[in-house]
Amino acid sequence: MEAPAPRFDRPDHTPPEPDGAAVEAAIRRAIDEGRRDLVDIVGAGELTIALRWTSGGRPCVVKRMPPYPDRISAEQYMEVVRGNITRLEALGVRCVSNTMQLVERQDGKPVVIHCQPLLDADTLADHVLRTRTPSADEPLVTTLVDRVVAAVSNGEPIDPQFANWCWVDDDLWLLDLSTPFVMNGKDIVYDTSGFQREFPWVIRRLVYRELMKAAIKYTTDVEYVLTDVMTQLHRVGMSGWCQPFADATLARHGISIDPAVAKQRCDADAKFYPFLLRSKRVERRWRQLTRRRYDALLPEKSTFE
Ligand SMILES: Nc1ncnc2c1ncn2[C@@H]1O[C@H](COP(=O)(O)OP(=O)(O)O)[C@@H](O)[C@H]1O
Numbered sequence: 455m456e457a458p459a460p461r462f463d464r465p466d467h468t469p470p471e472p473d474g475a476a477v478e479a480a481i482r483r484a485i486d487e488g489r490r491d492l493v494d495i496v497g498a499g500e501l502t503i504a505l506r507w508t509s510g511g512r513p514c515v516v517k518r519m520p521p522y523p524d525r526i527s528a529e530q531y532m533e534v535v536r537g538n539i540t541r542l543e544a545l546g547v548r549c550v551s552n553t554m555q556l557v558e559r560q561d562g563k564p565v566v567i568h569c570q571p572l573l574d575a576d577t578l579a580d581h582v583l584r585t586r587t588p589s590a591d592e593p594l595v596t597t598l599v600d601r602v603v604a605a606v607s608n609g610e611p612i613d614p615q616f617a618n619w620c621w622v623d624d625d626l627w628l629l630d631l632s633t634p635f636v637m638n639g640k641d642i643v644y645d646t647s648g649f650q651r652e653f654p655w656v657i658r659r660l661v662y663r664e665l666m667k668a669a670i671k672y673t674t675d676v677e678y679v680l681t682d683v684m685t686q687l688h689r690v691g692m693s694g695w696c697q698p699f700a701d702a703t704l705a706r707h708g709i710s711i712d713p714a715v716a717k718q719r720c721d722a723d724a725k726f727y728p729f730l731l732r733s734k735r736v737e738r739r740w741r742q743l744t745r746r747r748y749d750a751l752l753p754e755k756s757t758f759e
């Protein structure tokens with residue numbers, strides 16, 4: 455008798471290679487029919503939707519990026535992701551096994567699909583943290599603080615909010631690897647036109663400029679990035695962890711951060727991100743009316759709603 459398919463996988467297991475064209479077709483159909491229920495969503499951030507997929511009897515997660523204008527820009531993007539992972543790992547940040555494939559579409563605009571092992575939701579760091587008592591000595595906190603300092607003080611971008619890690623083998627593994635803020639001056643080094651086109655033309659530049667202001671800090675400003683972790687703790691109703699988190703950054707690295715600043719940022723983001731999602735819906739409607747294709751599967755709500 456065949457062994458039953460595992461329900462979850464380990465973060466260091468290389469995921470199976472899914473049929474990229476089938477993934478793209480499923481996402482295309484869900485977008486065109488306006489039906490998120492046609493795909494199996496395991497999680498959504500502000501940028502990506504993670505879908506459960508099965509390939510060769512093994513569970514995995516796929517994350518599909520917006521289309522690139524041509525093959526060269528898609529390949530450049532993949533190279534940047536690989537470089538970011540390699541450098542993070544060299545700095546001691548464990549990364550969830552992540553493969554990418556390029557899928558050529560009929561319109562000539564390739565998409566990139568990331569694949570990762572499907573992790574047990576109970577091991578996701580934000581879930582684990584909820585089950586523990588706030589303390590500056592909590593290993594999830596001390597490990598995360600040390601990893602952020604190691605990465606950002608070496609100029610390597612990382613999006614370290616607790617929702618972006620799993621806790622396995624008493625260590626953190628980074629899973630949000632698909633939109634590295636690797637910068638060249640004030641802009642991201644790879645083509646982001648697919649992301650920008652999700653927004654209405656009139657606000658595209660403004661929105662992008664706002665996003666880049668934060669992105670640049672992600673490679674240069676350790677204090678800013680650590681404060682952002684607290685912003686996200688406020689967002690998910692875990693404000694009780696902010697002070698212990700700030701105590702840990704001070705005790706371990708002499709970095710003083712303020713939960714109140716994080717709260718202000720959270721309040722501002724709670725207006726900004728839902729606005730972004732609403733404006734994407736407007737663009738989607740406009741494309742439908744003008745019989746053009748919209749390329750993103752939008753989440754039901756912003757993570758700030
Ligand atoms: N490999 C995975 N296994 C299980 N859940 C995942 C996996 N990857 C992502 N998720 C879930 O989906 C959410 C969004 O994925 P993420 O890669 O962080 O996208 P974003 O860039 O939009 O934040 C995560 O916070 C997590 O809850």
Ligand SMILES: [Mg+2]
Nearest residue numbers: 499617618630
């Ligand atoms: Mg994320």
